[in-house]
Amino acid sequence: MAARFVSGYLIQLVADVKPLEGPAGPSADFTDLHAWTGAYLPGAGWVGFDPTSGLLAGEGHIPLACTPDASSAAPIFGRIESCKTEFRHEMTVERIYESPRVTKPYTEQQWAAIEKLGSQVDADLRAGDVRLTMGGEPTFVSLDDPDGAEWTTAALGPRKLQRAVELLGRLRRRFAPGGLLHFGQGKWYPGEPLPRWAFGCYWRKDGVPIWENASLIAEDGRYYRYTAEHARQFLEALTRRLQVDAAFTIAAY
Numbered sequence: 001m002a003a004r005f006v007s008g009y010l011i012q013l014v015a016d017v018k019p020l021e022g023p024a025g026p027s028a029d030f031t032d033l034h035a036w037t038g039a040y041l042p043g044a045g046w047v048g049f050d051p052t053s054g055l056l057a058g059e060g061h062i063p064l065a066c067t068p069d070a071s072s073a074a075p076i077f078g079r080i081e082s083c084k085t086e087f088r089h090e091m092t093v094e095r096i097y098e099s100p101r102v103t104k105p106y107t108e109q110q111w112a113a114i115e116k117l118g119s120q121v122d123a124d125l126r127a128g129d130v131r132l133t134m135g136g137e138p139t140f141v142s143l144d145d146p147d148g149a150e151w152t153t154a155a156l157g158p159r160k161l162q163r164a165v166e167l168l169g170r171l172r173r174r175f176a177p178g179g180l181l182h183f184g185q186g187k188w189y190p191g192e193p194l195p196r197w198a199f200g201c202y203w204r205k206d207g208v209p210i211w212e213n214a215s216l217i218a219e220d221g222r223y224y225r226y227t228a229e230h231a232r233q234f235l236e237a238l239t240r241r242l243q244v245d246a247a248f249t250i251a252a253y
Helices: 108-127 160-175 228-242
Strands: 003-012 030-041 045-050 061-067 180-185 197-202
Touching: 030 061, 045 061, 160 180, 160 197
Parallel strands: none
Antiparallel strands: 003 030, 003 061, 030 045, 180 197
């Protein structure tokens, strides 16, 4: 594999928590000149390897020069006659910003600033008559197969969608007769091939129905032979009914 010499800086910061095993690391933030090697891995590119520590190069390795031969990485070179001279160099590292972490929580001054900002936000919301609500996210598990993958780890399953649609219908009949059901796309978690569902039920507090005929809501799993052309015709008719310019409709794929 192709390899090269890397010269640069090494920055080591004090750890928030001392490790239970192994070396504790520096007792103070530290920086110095350093050198390591780099290898070209197909598919990954140039990857740094630090033989001094036996670890991969990390965020504390700051490269300045990369070369096939170490001698050509020197910042200066040449020849001098015999003479008396002294060399010295000095390096310092300073943290210009450090965001709070679990291991290093907010200071009293930071908490005071947060509470002051929160009070200002509350005052602005009250002045604008803005009202906030907060809900929960209960977890539904079927009693038929509580340990099945679809109820524990898997995004999809043979009965999950069926149970969800049944539950949504029961909630509508119980809490929101005349409510509008919406079947949409939910969260898309990393590593999952498809997004999850997001079912919603909307109704008016004054009791005026939004959707009167529940039979017009499509049944999941049933093919109605509707196409994108039917959707376009419906949107155009809807814009005419609402007296909205059809140019504001957005096609989704």
